[in-house]
Amino acid sequence: MLAFLIRRLIQSVVVLLVVGAVSFGMFRFIGDPVNNMLGQERTQADIAELRDRLGLDRSVLVQYAVFLRNAAQGDFGVSYRQGRPVADIIAERAPATLELAAVSGVMALVFGIGLGVITAIKRNSWASSAIMTISLVGVSLPTFLIGILLIYVFSVQLEWLPSFGRGETVLVGGWSTGFLTQSGLVALILPAITLGLYQMTLIMRIVRSEMLEVLRQDYIRFARARGLRERSINFRHALKNTLVPVITVTGLQMGSIIAFSIITETVFQWPGMGLLFINAVQFVDIPVMAAYLMLISVLFVSINLVVDLLYFAIDPRLRIERAKA
Amino acid sequence: MIRQFSAFWQSDFGWKFRHSPTAILSALVTLILVGAAIFAPLIAPYNPFDSSSLNLMNGFSAPMAPNAFTGEVFLLGTDDQGRDVFSTILYGMRVSLFVGVLAVLFGLVLGVTLGLIAGYAGGRVDGFIMRVADIQLTFPAILVAMLIFGIAKGIIAPQYRDQMAIWVLIIAIGLSDWVPFARVVRGATMVEKNRDYVQAARLIGRKPVAIMVLHILPNVLNPILVIATISLALAIIAEATLSFLGVGAPPTQPSLGTLIRIGQTFLFSGEWWILLFPAATLLALALAVNSLGDWLRDALNPRLK
Amino acid sequence: MTPPPVLSVRNLVVEIPSRAGISRPVNNISYDIAPGEILGVVGESGAGKSMAGNAIIGLLDRPAHIASGEVWLNGSRIDNLPLEDLRRIRGRQIGMVFQDPLTSLNPLLRIGDQLTETIREHLPVTAAQARERAVAALEEVGIPAAAERLDSYPHEFSGGMRQRVVIALALCAEPSFVIADEPTTALDVSVQAQIIALLRRLCRDRGTAVMLVTHDMGVIAEAADRVAVMYAGRLAELGPVRSVINAPRHPYADGLMGAMPSLSIGQRRLRQIPGAMPRPSKIPPGCAFHPRCPRAADPCRVDPPPTILDDPQGRAACWFPLEHSA
Numbered sequence: 001m002l003a004f005l006i007r008r009l010i011q012s013v014v015v016l017l018v019v020g021a022v023s024f025g026m027f028r029f030i031g032d033p034v035n036n037m038l039g040q041e042r043t044q045a046d047i048a049e050l051r052d053r054l055g056l057d058r059s060v061l062v063q064y065a066v067f068l069r070n071a072a073q074g075d076f077g078v079s080y081r082q083g084r085p086v087a088d089i090i091a092e093r094a095p096a097t098l099e100l101a102a103v104s105g106v107m108a109l110v111f112g113i114g115l116g117v118i119t120a121i122k123r124n125s126w127a128s129s130a131i132m133t134i135s136l137v138g139v140s141l142p143t144f145l146i147g148i149l150l151i152y153v154f155s156v157q158l159e160w161l162p163s164f165g166r167g168e169t170v171l172v173g174g175w176s177t178g179f180l181t182q183s184g185l186v187a188l189i190l191p192a193i194t195l196g197l198y199q200m201t202l203i204m205r206i207v208r209s210e211m212l213e214v215l216r217q218d219y220i221r222f223a224r225a226r227g228l229r230e231r232s233i234n235f236r237h238a239l240k241n242t243l244v245p246v247i248t249v250t251g252l253q254m255g256s257i258i259a260f261s262i263i264t265e266t267v268f269q270w271p272g273m274g275l276l277f278i279n280a281v282q283f284v285d286i287p288v289m290a291a292y293l294m295l296i297s298v299l300f301v302s303i304n305l306v307v308d309l310l311y312f313a314i315d316p317r318l319r320i321e322r323a324k325a
Numbered sequence: 326m327i328r329q330f331s332a333f334w335q336s337d338f339g340w341k342f343r344h345s346p347t348a349i350l351s352a353l354v355t356l357i358l359v360g361a362a363i364f365a366p367l368i369a370p371y372n373p374f375d376s377s378s379l380n381l382m383n384g385f386s387a388p389m390a391p392n393a394f395t396g397e398v399f400l401l402g403t404d405d406q407g408r409d410v411f412s413t414i415l416y417g418m419r420v421s422l423f424v425g426v427l428a429v430l431f432g433l434v435l436g437v438t439l440g441l442i443a444g445y446a447g448g449r450v451d452g453f454i455m456r457v458a459d460i461q462l463t464f465p466a467i468l469v470a471m472l473i474f475g476i477a478k479g480i481i482a483p484q485y486r487d488q489m490a491i492w493v494l495i496i497a498i499g500l501s502d503w504v505p506f507a508r509v510v511r512g513a514t515m516v517e518k519n520r521d522y523v524q525a526a527r528l529i530g531r532k533p534v535a536i537m538v539l540h541i542l543p544n545v546l547n548p549i550l551v552i553a554t555i556s557l558a559l560a561i562i563a564e565a566t567l568s569f570l571g572v573g574a575p576p577t578q579p580s581l582g583t584l585i586r587i588g589q590t591f592l593f594s595g596e597w598w599i600l601l602f603p604a605a606t607l608l609a610l611a612l613a614v615n616s617l618g619d620w621l622r623d624a625l626n627p628r629l630k
Numbered sequence: 631m632t633p634p635p636v637l638s639v640r641n642l643v644v645e646i647p648s649r650a651g652i653s654r655p656v657n658n659i660s661y662d663i664a665p666g667e668i669l670g671v672v673g674e675s676g677a678g679k680s681m682a683g684n685a686i687i688g689l690l691d692r693p694a695h696i697a698s699g700e701v702w703l704n705g706s707r708i709d710n711l712p713l714e715d716l717r718r719i720r721g722r723q724i725g726m727v728f729q730d731p732l733t734s735l736n737p738l739l740r741i742g743d744q745l746t747e748t749i750r751e752h753l754p755v756t757a758a759q760a761r762e763r764a765v766a767a768l769e770e771v772g773i774p775a776a777a778e779r780l781d782s783y784p785h786e787f788s789g790g791m792r793q794r795v796v797i798a799l800a801l802c803a804e805p806s807f808v809i810a811d812e813p814t815t816a817l818d819v820s821v822q823a824q825i826i827a828l829l830r831r832l833c834r835d836r837g838t839a840v841m842l843v844t845h846d847m848g849v850i851a852e853a854a855d856r857v858a859v860m861y862a863g864r865l866a867e868l869g870p871v872r873s874v875i876n877a878p879r880h881p882y883a884d885g886l887m888g889a890m891p892s893l894s895i896g897q898r899r900l901r902q903i904p905g906a907m908p909r910p911s912k913i914p915p916g917c918a919f920h921p922r923c924p925r926a927a928d929p930c931r932v933d934p935p936p937t938i939l940d941d942p943q944g945r946a947a948c949w950f951p952l953e954h955s956a
Contacts, residue, residue: 018460142607142611144585218734219737226726226751227721228748236739262471266570278471297464300464
């Protein structure tokens with residue numbers, strides 16, 4: 001088990017180094033970083049000073065190492081567009097994205113697993129077929145259209161919910177949260193649904209198909225033959241056995257939520273990292289793009305590691321077999 | 326041609342097709358939309374990109390209602406600049422499909438090539454290619470495409486950006502969807518590599534690669550067709566999403582996604598038709614191609630599920 | 631004076647409706663099982679043996695269902711009970727042992743948890759008492775260091791040990807009747823005998839009635855008191871093990887005995903029964919066995935065979951039963 005985890009850890013580091021190389025390559029070779037970073041009013045001394053600080057005279061490998069060291073310390077340079085340290089800008093934007101992603105993720109997980117189990121148990125009921133049909137449409141609908149549709153219904157027609165922004169936020173220890181104000185919570189509803197719907201449908205469909213598979217197994221029949229209650233059979237015996245594949249998909253989906261928040265944040269003008277990234281792409285603000293890429297990779301890699309650890313927590317068989325392999 | 330068609334119609338595959346309402350409907354919708362896109366210049370009542378034919382007075386005409394100033398009637402109304410929405414949709418669909426089809430083709434060629442190389446070479450080359458595939462799959466395709474778009478924008482000089490945008494899109498989307506093709510072809514190649522005829526070709530000193538390609542491709546034709554169809558639906562949506570986000574097709578050459586981006590700004594002012602019709606078209610196109618792909622997968626190879 | 635039977639099956643019919651028509655994988659079977667008695671149910675695969683067991687415990691998969699007949703357990707009728715009442719009977723009054731011990735245990739739950747969950751479902755005991763009972767149940771089936779093994783997962787046991795755990799699970803709420811559905815088929819030959827001996831000992835000690843479903847006549851010969859031979863959903867012959875083995879009346883039972891290596895010492899070669907058993911949807915009229923029967927004559931092709939009841943211990947359904955001189 002330990003050997004397996006160490007191997008996965010090494011793989012993760014390799015992935016991060018590759019992503020770091022891509023980020024560094026973008027930063028170093030797209031346009032002239034010195035030109036980009038200094039405005040029109042620059043002196044030769046400024047240029048020399050910056051070249052020195054970036055280490056542009058040294059070999060590319062050294063520059064890469066410097067770039068990685070700085071990145072590890074949270075120093076991603078200065079935004080070309082805003083002229084401020086990228087780390088500050090991201091720190092400012094992160095709470096919005098993380099709160100949105102957390103709410104969507106929890107929503108997707110709770111409703112996805114719940115509906116998946118229900119549609120598997122009550123496989124032949126009309127409600128299950130209805131949910132499955134709707135979910136099919138849900139999977140094929142582009143996220144941005146769902147957002148627009150929700151805005152049209154709940155903001156334009158019904159005028160119940162706001163269509164853009166985070167509402168009022170409160171600063172709690174440097175973290176601006178929307179959870180504590182009514183307008184903040186209300187503003188979360190539509191973006192969270194938009195962002196979580198696709199993941200929810202996906203989780204629901206995988207839970208359902210895994211449940212159907214597990215419910216056919218002998219140990220479920222045996223549990224039934226021992227007179228256990230349906231609730232215990234469905235939720236204790238069956239659901240637990242569906243969890244390994246479900247966690248694989250769910251883990252990846254949690255990563256995608258952060259990435260897809262780019263779309264949701266654009267539709268709802270949500271002031272988070274996604275909106276920051278898309279603006280950076282539009283204006284070729286390389287340091288912001290590079291920083292976002294690195295952050296996302298760290299997040300994805302961590303999620304993958306957590307997923308691996310969860311496998312071991314759930315399935316006792318892996319604790320032996322994987323270690324041998 | 327007619328005989329081939331009737332042979333197809335009589336085959337097993339044709340039987341399954343005739344007995345699936347979903348398949349018939351989605352094939353029909355796909356056919357109509359693709360046809361409309363191809364023949365857009367003939368069908369469209371106006372050329373929305375010919376500024377001389379535009380009349381700002383026609384702006385914001387509602388569908389099927391005579392314009393307040395000019396009295397002209399437009400089937401699906403006009404946008405703020407007086408462009409006929411029906412015509413912009415036809416031309417927009419052309420761009421969407423052009424990008425989608427070429428992106429899938431690009432991904433297909435790339436994936437098939439890399440899959441052949443990985444399967445044939447094995448060892449480190451295989452390990453490297455499949456690792457890259459794994460790493461790429463960890464990241465959502467749309468993010469990869471955005472990144473490529475951003476990099477390209479940084480490299481290409483500003484005056485060329487608009488005209489290059491479409492090609493950048495094609496490469497960005499194509500680069501993000503090669504993996505499934507590569508996996509299928511790699512698997513087939515690894516099976517085929519150990520067949521007797523390949524060994525024989527090697528013995529007599531021939532390069533077996535060319536022969537293998539001829540043998541492998543027919544084997545993987547079905548899965549590739551399925552993957553390509555589903556990829557096309559995904560590519561159309563990816564293109565629309567990128568364009569909607571403002572990192573795709575430029576306003577001078579709008580795709581359906583660009584049209585939706587433009588239309589969204591009129592959501593609150595009540596000109597719903599500028600948004601609704603492009604969105605509905607995109608939805609119909611994506612759904613039809615997607616369910617066609619789903620059906621193909623079930624009909625051609627149930628195991629592919 | 632024979633004690634009242636634990637289980638009585640009366641004219642049980644299981645039907646499966648389909649587009650092609652209704653098939654009857656279990657067709658009009660009746661038997662009793664007394665306390666402490668082991669009834670072997672034998673037949674080729676598809677003869678309806680397992681289906682009969684599933685029907686008794688109420689675990690038929692839809693669309694299969696009991697179309698007619700009655701099942702009585704300890705003097706009360708159970709085939710028409712509501713689902714919830716039936717659930718209470720399962721595990722408590724009827725235990726069931728499945729074929730494959732590798733798949734019958736939930737791989738993600740400790741065996742102690744699977745045992746205590748079952749015990750607490752049926753018996754009014756505290757968690758600590760349930761744990762004690764679980765240990766006792768494991769000890770009874772011969773699992774060494776039972777108290778420690780409670781915290782083990784199924785994959786930490788060998789196949790034979792797992793089947794012991796399965797038996798412990800089936801018996802942990804002390805049911806009066808056990809259905810053992812091919813309990814040894816998936817096991818190594820060396821382990822089979824142990825499991826059969828275990829099952830036999832436990833049931834003798836507790837006076838549990840057992841329905842032992844198997845296609846292996848060797849197992850029947852070793853373990854069962856009486857045997858029921860099933861063919862195409864019907865009961866061909868029923869009687870004490872010795873008399874059915876040594877003096878079968880039904881030609882199919884005779885053929886089955888002839889195909890048994892261990893019982894045909896001295897014979898040059900094993901006999902075979904020509905042909906294959908019909909599928910439940912294509913059962914021929916008259917006696918279902920007639921196309922394969924060496925003794926078949928005209929009545930066999932037209933009318934179902936009469937049941938011969940001349941022996942108080944057994945019966946056979948045949949127009950022309952074999953005669954054995956005493």
